Amino acid sequence: MEQTNIFDPNYFHKVVDCQYACPAHTPVPEYIRLIAQEKYTEAYMLNWDSNVFPGVLGRTCDRPCEPACRRVRTEETPVAICRLKRAAADNKGDVSAYLPHVPEQKNGKRIALIGAGPASLAVARDLLPFGYEVHLFEQDEKGGGFMRSQIPAFRLPEEVLDEEVDRILDMGVHCHFGQAIDSMKELMDQNFDAYFVGTGAPRGRDLELTGREDVDEYIHIGIDWLSSVAFGHISEIKGKVIVMGGGNTAMDCCRTSLRLGAESVKVVVRSAFEVMKASEWEKEDAMREGIPIINNRPPKEFVHENGKLKGVLFECVTPVRGEDGRLRYESSGEPDEFIECDHVLMAIGQDNHCPWIERDLGIEFDKWDCPNLNEVTLQSTNPSIFFGGDSAFGPENIIWASAHAHRAAISIHLYCQGKDLINDRPPEGVNLLSTKMGVHEWAYDAAHDPAERHSVPLVEHESSLNNLKVEVELGFDAKLAAQEAQRCLNCDVQTVFTDNLCIECDACVDICPMDCISFVDNQPEEALRLSLTAPAQNLGQDLYVSGELKTQRVMVKDEDVCLHCGLCAERCPTNAWDMQRSVVHIPQLGSFGE
Amino acid sequence: MTFVAKPRIHHPNLPVNELGLTRRDYEGSVSTLCAGCGHDSVSAAIVQACAELALPPHRFAKVSGIGCSSKTPSYFLNRSHGFNSVHGRMPSVMTGANLANRELMCIGVSGDGDSASIGLGQFAHVVRRRTNMLYLVDNNGTYGLTKGQFSATNDKGSTSKKGIPNLYEPIDLVSIALQLGASFVGRSFSGDKRQLVPLIKAALKHKGMAFIDVISPCVAFNNHNGSTKSFDFVREHTSSVVNADLILGQPEITADYAEGTHEDVAMPDGSTLQLYKVDADYDPYDRIGALNYVQKMQEQGQVATGLLYVDPDAVECHDIMETTGQPLNELAEETLCPGNDVLASINQGYR
Numbered sequence: 015m016e017q018t019n020i021f022d023p024n025y026f027h028k029v030v031d032c033q034y035a036c037p038a039h040t041p042v043p044e045y046i047r048l049i050a051q052e053k054y055t056e057a058y059m060l061n062w063d064s065n066v067f068p069g070v071l072g073r074t075c076d077r078p079c080e081p082a083c084r085r086v087r088t089e090e091t092p093v094a095i096c097r098l099k100r101a102a103a104d105n106k107g108d109v110s111a112y113l114p115h116v117p118e119q120k121n122g123k124r125i126a127l128i129g130a131g132p133a134s135l136a137v138a139r140d141l142l143p144f145g146y147e148v149h150l151f152e153q154d155e156k157g158g159g160f161m162r163s164q165i166p167a168f169r170l171p172e173e174v175l176d177e178e179v180d181r182i183l184d185m186g187v188h189c190h191f192g193q194a195i196d197s198m199k200e201l202m203d204q205n206f207d208a209y210f211v212g213t214g215a216p217r218g219r220d221l222e223l224t225g226r227e228d229v230d231e232y233i234h235i236g237i238d239w240l241s242s243v244a245f246g247h248i249s250e251i252k253g254k255v256i257v258m259g260g261g262n263t264a265m266d267c268c269r270t271s272l273r274l275g276a277e278s279v280k281v282v283v284r285s286a287f288e289v290m291k292a293s294e295w296e297k298e299d300a301m302r303e304g305i306p307i308i309n310n311r312p313p314k315e316f317v318h319e320n321g322k323l324k325g326v327l328f329e330c331v332t333p334v335r336g337e338d339g340r341l342r343y344e345s346s347g348e349p350d351e352f353i354e355c356d357h358v359l360m361a362i363g364q365d366n367h368c369p370w371i372e373r374d375l376g377i378e379f380d381k382w383d384c385p386n387l388n389e390v391t392l393q394s395t396n397p398s399i400f401f402g403g404d405s406a407f408g409p410e411n412i413i414w415a416s417a418h419a420h421r422a423a424i425s426i427h428l429y430c431q432g433k434d435l436i437n438d439r440p441p442e443g444v445n446l447l448s449t450k451m452g453v454h455e456w457a458y459d460a461a462h463d464p465a466e467r468h469s470v471p472l473v474e475h476e477s478s479l480n481n482l483k484v485e486v487e488l489g490f491d492a493k494l495a496a497q498e499a500q501r502c503l504n505c506d507v508q509t510v511f512t513d514n515l516c517i518e519c520d521a522c523v524d525i526c527p528m529d530c531i532s533f534v535d536n537q538p539e540e541a542l543r544l545s546l547t548a549p550a551q552n553l554g555q556d557l558y559v560s561g562e563l564k565t566q567r568v569m570v571k572d573e574d575v576c577l578h579c580g581l582c583a584e585r586c587p588t589n590a591w592d593m594q595r596s597v598v599h600i601p602q603l604g605s606f607g608e
Numbered sequence: 609m610t611f612v613a614k615p616r617i618h619h620p621n622l623p624v625n626e627l628g629l630t631r632r633d634y635e636g637s638v639s640t641l642c643a644g645c646g647h648d649s650v651s652a653a654i655v656q657a658c659a660e661l662a663l664p665p666h667r668f669a670k671v672s673g674i675g676c677s678s679k680t681p682s683y684f685l686n687r688s689h690g691f692n693s694v695h696g697r698m699p700s701v702m703t704g705a706n707l708a709n710r711e712l713m714c715i716g717v718s719g720d721g722d723s724a725s726i727g728l729g730q731f732a733h734v735v736r737r738r739t740n741m742l743y744l745v746d747n748n749g750t751y752g753l754t755k756g757q758f759s760a761t762n763d764k765g766s767t768s769k770k771g772i773p774n775l776y777e778p779i780d781l782v783s784i785a786l787q788l789g790a791s792f793v794g795r796s797f798s799g800d801k802r803q804l805v806p807l808i809k810a811a812l813k814h815k816g817m818a819f820i821d822v823i824s825p826c827v828a829f830n831n832h833n834g835s836t837k838s839f840d841f842v843r844e845h846t847s848s849v850v851n852a853d854l855i856l857g858q859p860e861i862t863a864d865y866a867e868g869t870h871e872d873v874a875m876p877d878g879s880t881l882q883l884y885k886v887d888a889d890y891d892p893y894d895r896i897g898a899l900n901y902v903q904k905m906q907e908q909g910q911v912a913t914g915l916l917y918v919d920p921d922a923v924e925c926h927d928i929m930e931t932t933g934q935p936l937n938e939l940a941e942e943t944l945c946p947g948n949d950v951l952a953s954i955n956q957g958y959r
Contacts, residue, residue: 087620461612461613464616464617518799519839520799524651525648528619529622577615579612586643587643587645
């Protein structure tokens with residue numbers, strides 16, 4: 015195998031599993047260390063740089079980082095990364111001194127952002143410090159987009175959202191709220207220098223079934239219904255409720271129904287429990303509130319009498335795993351099941367929908383009504399128009415919106431400066447800094463903490479179910495946060511090996527608790543993986559291969575289950591091993607300013 | 609020396625042996641030796657050998673004397689019995705333990721100071737007596753604990769860290785062991801576990817006095833240019849004669865070896881000692897030949913390693929002394945102390 019190039023920014027970035035999995039590449043271990051040092055404000059701002067909405071994300075993020083956490087591979091449960099983020103947001107002090115400076119003197123370029131959701135807000139944040147005049151158009155009276163309209167207050171309190179939305183608006187955004195844009199052409203007549211579309215995926219899917227037309231009054235589209243609840247247009251739901259769908263919107267619908275006075279709530283899902291789209295924890299939250307989730311029940315018919323909905327008839331199916339590993343559903347042979355109800359909330363997915371964009375503006379759309387975009391630059395086929403968030407590639411989540419926004423902001427800046435959107439993008443980079451402070455002293459807490467994941471305290475059951483606005487999770491207090499922070503393995507503190515210092519004494523091999531290190535004859539990767547002290551069977555994790563040593567062997571380290579405990583470096587008599595903190599530079603518009 | 613304790617957690621796929629133990633269950637406390645010390649590699653090799661043979665840790669007696677080497681029994685087999693004895697007196701204590709309980713597996717760890725200087729007499733006599741044990745010497749040619757004076761195994765002409773040469777002839781413990789009756793004699797290198805681990809496994813299963821001299825560089829005081837016990841020097845000047853391995857049960861024929869270079873020796877407990885001759889002319893059953901070979905190599909500045917001599921049918925101390933077949937702690941009191949009448953009749957027999 016070739017010697018590993020550790021100066022390739024991607025190599026060590028990949029070792030920091032959480033950061034690599036995060037679409038916005040938030041430097042997770044670094045902010046967790048700051049939390050452990052009670053530097054909540056700094057931890058918050060480090061988050062804010064990457065993902066723009068730490069308080070919101072600390073409560074609502076889809077957490078792609080957690081399943082990726084190395085701790086899953088070493089001890090099953092990941093570090094509670096998301097809830098630590100919230101702890102930073104909850105405990106932070108005044109952040110004003112850390113905010114970027116927005117110049118009085120503008121650069122003369124005017125940018126229109128359509129939709130005041132997370133994507134547009136993040137683009138605004140990135141552009142404002144560079145002197146852009148940013149105009150934000152939104153149909154609702156307040157900013158926040160679906161963070162406000164679709165995430166219920168018992169998961170995301172309004173004041174948390176307001177704080178983070180206002181922080182951006184206060185940087186000097188020209189807000190045009192309560193103005194729905196119904197023609198892109200008309201907007202373009204105002205001659206902005208560039209346009210960013212961040213209008214989300216606003217159309218909830220409907221289901222054409224027998225009886226659907228006759229009971230329209232009792233059937234609600236989940237995201238529209240949640241939005242009506244959020245803006246106070248709906249404040250109760252009476253009788254028995256069926257929520258159809260297995261995603262996070264379904265979970266929000268059922269829990270909201272319970273709080274608005276429904277007599278009973280059931281979630282009915284077409285597919286099997288384990289393949290439901292909803293996050294594990296959101297399913298758990300719903301079930302903890304006593305809401306049954308009924309699986310393998312595709313709907314057949316809305317049953318009604320005299321124009322009044324009586325219930326829904328479901329088919330009974332069983333999942334069968336096909337040879338391709340995918341689940342197929344066969345009739346289980348049981349008779350169809352009738353479930354009584356007074357209302358149905360339909361949460362079976364969302365689609366992109368931009369009827370207000372005229373199709374003769376040079377913006378091409380595909381058959382799913384998604385724009386044709388360059389995946390790197392997010393530029394549409396009309397060079398002045400960019401897309402991001404759900405309106406770009408379909409429904410995702412807030413963290414993707416932040417990630418898109420950074421890329422789009424770079425593109426908009428390059429476009430306005432007349433530069434090439436691909437070749438002039440700032441590159442990724444990596445810095446390595448030794449953490450060695452003394453003979454046995456490291457600038458990070460190297461010892462492995464075997465503690466199990468701490469669970470987040472919840473508010474008392476009764477009071478949360480009676481009030482839509484009572485936040486269910488209380489969040490980690492400072493003490494719990496400090497304890498959970500200790501579980502982080504500091505995967506960004508890398509084991510860096512210098513081959514010409516090594517005397518091949520085997521000390522690192524002997525001390526490594528996870529058998530990550532081997533000194534072996536070099537071979538092609540497949541054979542090499544099997545020749546190690548512990549065979550490296552996780553092909554998703556790289557091997558770190560040194561140059562040739564004096565004995566013609568090579569050092570091979572399997573990155574898979576390394577605890578970053580630093581014992582190899584502690585035990586190395588020649589400092590051939592060193593623990594070095596890797597700082598991965600993910601390009602943002604701010605990268606130009608440095 | 610390490611201040612960060614080795615975490616208890618281990619690799620998720622770490623194999624479990626027939627006793628349900630992983631290799632990690634055979635470890636000891638965290639080593640307080642210098643970072644990179646060869647002795648720690650030797651301890652790790654003992655851990656690996658015992659785990660692979662699925663030996664029950666609580667059936668081990670590990671005894672040592674004084675010195676860096678003699679600290680190491682703390683660093684392996686923490687579920688076994690141990691005794692850290694007086695300088696150079698490991699052989700006496702080990703002999704006592706073995707005589708009292710012949711079913712214990714005995715590991716004595718010593719160093720070049722402990723065995724070749726203060727304990728040379730004890731070393732010579734425990735080998736003569738053929739106590740059934742593994743006598744392992746961590747040999748680094750220097751007194752590391754007292755900051756690097758030449759030890760008695762340091763080669764003549766080998767230099768100190770400051771470049772001053774050693775003026776005295778070295779004591780070769782392997783030659784003494786061969787001469788005085790050890791029935792298993794090997795030499796290895798702490799930096800070569802591929803050779804060392806199988807050698808330790810074979811020695812642990814050998815019935816009789818098994819002696820292994822492990823060259824184990826001292827990274828603090830004897831790993832410089834000019835030293836003949838440095839990592840680099842040993843790597844450049846070793847030549848292996850016979851590599852041994854021990855497998856439990858009957859061997860499967862897995863590889864082709866040139867004729868006359870591979871041999872399986874059945875061991876009394878049903879396991880098989882496999883010998884791979886690197887040098888086809890070498891005869892590991894010829895004690896005098898081995899002695900000559902080792903001396904000749906030494907004359908040429910080379911270090912002969914591997915299994916140098918083995919006598920699979922050797923007798924051990926208990927056979928020679930015709931002791932009872934049971935450990936003393938299993939004998940009833942009347943058997944162990946048969947009383948004044950029996951003593952009187954024994955005494956009568958000598959009159």
